[in-house]
């Protein structure tokens with residue numbers, strides 16, 4: 457019996473999405489509407505997984521003062537809430553969704569300043585709910601107050617407990633996580649092209665260069681490297697395969713959380729022991745399905761399966 461997928465969000469956010477016809481920086485923009493969603497990368501992953509009917513446990517660090525929207529989401533979707541409450545209010549991130557261009561501009565805040573002891577309290581929790589073989593997603597930036605190597609400690613502890621960890625972060629926390637000793641490396645990562653370029657220390661304009669960088673990471677001990685490439689799709693690299701999967705978006709309402717939906721889809725297939733093609737199809741189907749929605753939500757499983765069947769696959 458495999459336990460639920462666990463998601464860890466150390467720096468969640470309430471996403472305030474403002475929808476505009478055509479965003480013009482430096483001038484007065486009249487917006488069409490504004491919507492607020494509890495989010496942050498791991499929360500978005502949990503939300504998409506729950507929509508697909510997967511059992512999910514969500515943890516991380518949540519501001520005590522404004523947790524209501526998160527609690528409502530968890531109750532509505534049947535997500536087990538194991539967030540450690542910390543003093544203060546979870547940040548509000550602004551997302552400007554430009555309908556004409558089909559793209560979103562993100563304005564992200566730093567988040568609550570937390571004490572390092574909050575991370576220790578979270579890591580201590582793992583002993584109680586992380587059984588061997590558990591699939592875990594750790595995703596997003598670090599809140600102020602936590603050192604850049606926080607994910608190294610977290611992944612190391614989870615690895616010792618026998619968990620399979622996918623890490624999706626960026627900048628210094630990602631560099632630190634990838635420089636860790638082999639036993640503290642995540643089993644999987646999901647950088648986007650820019651994040652992979654930061655790690656490689658050079659631009660990666662061609663697919664061949666993205667593939668080479670992903671392969672290098674896989675050789676160093678990260679079993680699965682999934683690079684999200686926006687409208688080009690996603691590249692799935694493991695020891696046996698390199699598959700580029702893509703599907704044209706139908707109607708893009710918001711790109712916020714498309715990467716998180718991709719992670720949710722591939723984790724769901726990975727946990728089920730699916731083959732590499734199924735993992736790639738489900739990941740991209742989740743991402744494209746989410747593009748048509750404002751928050752981190754999916755259509756029903758039949759629609760996701762219909763999209764998965766349409767995903768184009770190319771072996772490199």
Ligand SMILES: Nc1ncnc2c1ncn2[C@@H]1O[C@H](COP(=O)(O)OP(=O)(O)OP(=O)(O)O)[C@@H](O)[C@H]1O
Pocket residue numbers: 647648683684685686687688689690702703704705708711712713714715716718740743744
């Ligand atoms: N315009 C698009 N057309 C088709 N598919 C798209 C498009 N944008 C995103 N996708 C799909 O969504 C996935 C994730 O998008 P993207 O590469 O933008 O991730 P990301 O940069 O990690 O996003 P975020 O961190 O904002 O969630 C892609 O791998 C792709 O499958």
Ligand SMILES: O=P(O)(O)OC[C@@]1(O)O[C@H](CO)[C@@H](O)[C@@H]1O
Pocket residue numbers: 467469470471495496497500549562564595596597598712713714715716
């Ligand atoms: O500051 P981070 O953690 O890198 O990113 C936070 C964030 O942009 O990521 C999600 C989309 O992926 C949003 O819900 C949230 O606002």
